[in-house]
Amino acid sequence: MRRKLIAGNWKMYKTANEAVALAREIWAQAKEAGPVDVLLAPPFTSLHAVEDVIRGSAILLAGQNMHHEPQGAFTGEISAAMLKAAGCTHVILGHSERRQFFGETDEGVGRKAVAAHAADLTPIVCVGETLAERDGGQTEAVVERQTKAALAGLSVEQVAETVVAYEPVWAIGTGRTATAAQAQEVHAFLRKLIGKTHAGAESTVRILYGGSVKAENAAELMSCADVDGALVGGASLVADSFLKIVKGATI
Numbered sequence: 255m256r257r258k259l260i261a262g263n264w265k266m267y268k269t270a271n272e273a274v275a276l277a278r279e280i281w282a283q284a285k286e287a288g289p290v291d292v293l294l295a296p297p298f299t300s301l302h303a304v305e306d307v308i309r310g311s312a313i314l315l316a317g318q319n320m321h322h323e324p325q326g327a328f329t330g331e332i333s334a335a336m337l338k339a340a341g342c343t344h345v346i347l348g349h350s351e352r353r354q355f356f357g358e359t360d361e362g363v364g365r366k367a368v369a370a371h372a373a374d375l376t377p378i379v380c381v382g383e384t385l386a387e388r389d390g391g392q393t394e395a396v397v398e399r400q401t402k403a404a405l406a407g408l409s410v411e412q413v414a415e416t417v418v419a420y421e422p423v424w425a426i427g428t429g430r431t432a433t434a435a436q437a438q439e440v441h442a443f444l445r446k447l448i449g450k451t452h453a454g455a456e457s458t459v460r461i462l463y464g465g466s467v468k469a470e471n472a473a474e475l476m477s478c479a480d481v482d483g484a485l486v487g488g489a490s491l492v493a494d495s496f497l498k499i500v501k502g503a504t505i
Contacts, residue, residue: 256460258476258503259417259483261293261378262490263318263346263464264300273300277307279493285311290483290503294490295346298332305341316344316378319352322365324373334373344376346485348404350423360403367416368407378417378485379404380464381444385424393422394443401447413455417462418444419485425465427487434474434481437463441480469495472502 268276273296284292285308293314296304305315317340321331337345347370348363363379370377381400383393397420405413420440425431432440441461449456463475464485475481483503489495 256458256482257291258289259291259293259460259462260496260500260503261316261344261346261417261419261462261483261485262295262496263349263485263487264294264296264491265318265351265487266297267491268296268300270300270303273297274303274307276491276493277304280496281308281311281313283493283497284313284500287312288504290500292500293344295344298340301337301340301342309341314344315340315342316346317342317375318346318349320345320347320366320370320375322362322369324369334369334375337375338373342375344378344417345370346378346380346419348380348400350380350382350421350426354423360400363400363404364406367404371408371412371415376415376417378419378462380419380421380485382421382423382426382465388422388424393440397440397444398447401444402451405448405451408452410452410455413448413452414458417460418448419462419464420444421464421485423465427466429466431466431468431471431475432463434471434478437475437481438478441478445480467499469498469502472499476503 295316317337352358367377381397383396460482462483467484468489
């Protein structure tokens with residue numbers, strides 16, 4: 255059985271003090287190793303502060319992005335080694351907002367995934383289609399292109415340890431959510447695709463759903479055979495709603 259993973263992406267919210275307060279609320283109820291993995295991805299400026307709160311607990315820590323080079327003259331960027339030093343075990347790569355607003359490419363995400371594994375960080379690779387692409391019947395073509403590029407430089411063993419997050423762009427921050435059937439369809443497609451590109455990894459790789467996940471729909475989404483957890487945005491900014499999603503993954 256693949257262990258469920260609920261990851262909270264705090265995006266550009268929470269100062270260090272605010273992040274500590276939220277992390278403490280979550281830590282109080284999720285610090286023990288239960289049937290679900292819990293992960294927090296605060297802004298870079300809050301990583302050390304949040305790590306102080308969750309240190310010694312079962313809660314995981316992730317960066318929201320990283321550069322593919324180990325160091326260099328890249329003003330404003332952050333390296334895998336810096337994330338590791340801050341206590342991170344994971345890093346989110348290729349989020350739709352990074353692709354949409356900062357011009358990140360499929361190939362660039364692939365370079366970052368290779369660099370993450372080289373630094374012993376687990377990448378959470380995001381893929382997903384826009385509304386126009388879904389309406390145009392391009393969902394499978396889009397996520398196949400993105401997934402192949404992201405995983406191209408990885409071994410079977412590395413892909414098995416990678417986390418893939420399917421996040422339909424049309425469902426992020428819009429209040430719209432893919433139905434459980436829609437999510438399962440794409441997740442099953444992705445698992446089959448990984449079985450073709452990296453045979454043997456498909457049974458182990460965790461595939462999360464991301465896109466307006468909330469307490470009200472978490473349990474239904476998580477009940478799908480190929481949905482291994484959730485990448486949560488807005489609902490992760492309030493401890494109560496995030497913890498309800500975590501609970502929904504255990505049902």
